[in-house]
Amino acid sequence: MKLDGVGRRYGVRGPWVLRDVQLEVPARALVRIEGTNGSGKSTLLRLFAGIDRPTAGRITGRPRAAYVPERFPAALPFTAAGYLTHLGRIHGLRGPEAARRAGAWLERFGAAGHAGTPLARLSKGTSQKVAVAQALLAEPGLLVLDEAWTGLDQGAREVLGSAVAERVADGGTVVFVDHDPRRLAGTADARYRVTGGRLVLEERGRAEDAAVVAGPRVIIEVQGAPGSAPRSGDGPDSPPLPGRPTIAPGPDGTIRLTVPAAHSDALLRALLMARPPWHIRSVTAAPPSATDPDEPRMDPGSLAHCDARDARNAHDAYAAPRPQAARAPHGVPQARDESGRNVHHDPGAEARP
Amino acid sequence: MIALLRYQAALLIGSHRWLPPVILYAAFLAVGIQTGGPMLDSYGFAAAGTLPMAVWLARICVTSEPPAARNCAAAAAGPGRVHLASLLTAALGALLLALGGTAFVALTSDPHFSDHRVAVPVLPATAAGLLTALACVLLGIAIGALCNWPVLRSPGSAIPAGLLAALLLSVLGASPANAAVTGMVSGSAHGTVSMPWLPLAGTVPIAVAAVAAACVLSSRRN
CATH class of the missing domain: 3.40.50.300 (P-loop containing nucleotide triphosphate hydrolases)
Incomplete structure (x- = not known):
């Protein structure tokens, strides 16, 4: 604007x-x-x-x-x-x-x-x-x-x-x-x-933004209800989750969301208010190693789980310039966010019989 | 736009501010229209009464929201659309009133010309009565749009201006509403039913221009 x-x-x-x-x-x-x-x-x-x-x-x-x-x-x-x-x-x-x-x-x-x-x-x-x-x-x-x-x-x-x-x-x-x-x-x-x-x-500039990103992080393990769709929806315009968590597959079909502790309340609320709500398995403090913002957080292979439409959306997101790209040093890089969102769609699919 | 119209209509109905104009119009019909009077004259009379009622309803709808609530709706939908919805709601309300008046005349009047001998073709006469009422409603909404916020902002100027404009445009021969009503009355005297197409063609652009001007101004004045 x-x-x-x-x-x-x-x-x-x-x-x-x-x-x-x-x-x-x-x-x-x-x-x-x-x-x-x-x-x-x-x-x-x-x-x-x-x-x-x-x-x-x-x-x-x-x-x-x-x-x-x-x-x-x-x-x-x-x-x-x-x-x-x-x-x-x-x-x-x-x-x-x-x-x-x-x-x-x-x-x-x-x-x-x-x-x-x-x-x-x-x-x-x-x-x-x-x-x-x-x-x-x-x-x-x-x-x-x-x-x-x-x-x-x-x-x-x-x-x-x-x-x-x-x-x-x-x-x-x-x-x-x-x-x-x-x-x-x-x-x-x-x-x-x-x-x-x-x-x-x-x-x-957000003075403490870097401090929040580099500060303590929280791992939230969640499980989707059978057939549940993530709150962020399927459309290309769907918003990412609060705090832009890093998303990785966890044990037993769960997913692990790693988020700066400052955003954990907002993320938990978003997960619980989703329809249907996500089941929160555990909330734990992350070990310091997970705080390295340059560590690759996504297994690129997991994109293979996505259906073709999601992959296309991810591709569009890579190509489309976005205003927040200018703030990449402070936030989580765009590509990670998009692929993370796609992984986020997975457990719903896996949970289906 | 449908959501805005629903909101404005709920505001109008829930506030009960529609009651005084409806009661006044009912009294106007009850006093002014004799049972068994000639049909075309009665249609003209009933239509003439809708003009001031449309002005009044426009004022009610435009002022139905406090500024804080109007700002909330204006941020969501745009101030011009919010204002358009309030004027359209007033127009719909006035049209309902006009339908009621026309139905009352159709049921109670004598379907003859003013000599009480030659029968009036009822359907064309009713159509002409409805079109006359429509011309009066549109002109009333145009007055209401121009004699209220955002054009005239203080009630001290808006209410007298609206009253005066309603009176003048009902009485002056140059006004399309007056022309439509006169056409009905003289048609009754001469034994013809004339459709008020020309007055209607005059009021439509006036109403559209007045409403558009008010909607454009609604985001520029405060």
């Missing part, structure tokens, strides 16, 4: 709230926007989300977006679950799937008891949970959070933090504003400040 010379002002002769914003945001990135009150942060976020159109310049390559407002005073004639189902449909989900995800997200935020409560009767914090769930349930390519943490209780704040990490790990872009400097500290790929109508780069 690219912002090219973007400016915004309200009214024909109004002052420029933003001017000459040049910004390129890759997929799989967490971007923090800072600035004082009234500096134009919210305007920038509205431009990101596509709610506003820039007065000058253009925005290209925006994926399907979801937006969380700072305050969600929803005087709407719906129940919480009903509203979420409507929004899920607007995001392109089918009705039953939207309703299922609405329930799942309300439960994750600890608001399952309010699913049948009319929105007008919800407390401020619970309304905010609905606003956040609305954006997360459709797994958008671009998630825009305008002080979304405001009003959430401690548990929900942590859930939102890990949901943001999952969105990024799944290949999404997250842009957020928050006045708490510790919010998602150290995980943002870039930090920008809006000042005097300009966007200034404060810091680029």
Whole structure:
């Protein structure tokens, strides 16, 4: 996604709230926007989300977006679950799937008891949970959070933090504003400040990213149910697993996922929330040797297990340039990820009678 | 778009804000249409009443969401499409109202011209009544689109502007809605059923242009 010379002002002769914003945001990135009150942060976020159109310049390559407002005073004639189902449909989900995800997200935020409560009767914090769930349930390519943490209780704040990490790990872009400097500290790929109508780069790169990759790793042994398909699906656009685990066949038809310890929670959650869920056999700390990022983690021969379509997808992925390729030194190289995904399809096939 | 229409329709129905215009229109029909009156005049009268109701319904649908909720839907589907869905919902609601009014007239009026002697061909007359109502609804939606957010943002200017425009376009001879209604009434007096094709051909581009302008503006103003 690219912002090219973007400016915004309200009214024909109004002052420029933003001017000459040049910004390129890759997929799989967490971007923090800072600035004082009234500096134009919210305007920038509205431009990101596509709610506003820039007065000058253009925005290209925006994926399907979801937006969380700072305050969600929803005087709407719906129940919480009903509203979420409507929004899920607007995001392109089918009705039953939207309703299922609405329930799942309300439960994750600890608001399952309010699913049948009319929105007008919800407390401020619970309304905010609905606003956040609305954006997360459709797994958008671009998630825009305008002080979304405001009003959430401690548990929900942590859930939102890990949901943001999952969105990024799944290949999404997250842009957020928050006045708490510790919010998602150290995980943002870039930090920008809006000042005097300009966007200034404060810091680029994930300082501890290399530390996370080289840090302690966790081995998760899982087994798929008979006939189960991995959550990542079959399509070429299916997202990789959170934390981009290294995948290798384990004993007894299990598979071994090796992932940086910082991402293990997100990965476990993704495996357990898959339909049908994966059976977790064991979670153990990896021996230090597994942390060498240059060690070949994949037996190339195991690609032979894949069906022709998977092999084709893998080939496409090798050929297609991707934005995150630029970050290869920090992350897991692309090829490994793709082949890993293909191996991930295997146990399902093996488990079938 | 279907998901957006479902959402907007659920908003309209669930909010019960449709009740006042429906009750007012029912009262308008009950008071203004005499049982056994000439059919074409009654159709023209019933159609004329749908114009202000369409303006009102457009205002209800455009303002049914608080800005925070509108932003959430706009991020997902685009602000223009969200606005289009709300205006289409208003148009569908006004058309239902027009169908109800036409059915009421068809059941209660006298199927004769205004001399009460020559019989009116019922089917062409009903078709002409429906088309007249459609012209009035479309013009009402056009007024509603131009006299509300995002074109006129404060209620202080939007409501008087909408009322005034609805009144003027019902009364002034140059308005296509007025031309369609007048065509029905004079047809009744002259013993002919004339289809309001010309007024309808005038309102369709007006409505399309007004709705398109409002939808384009919805992402530029705030």
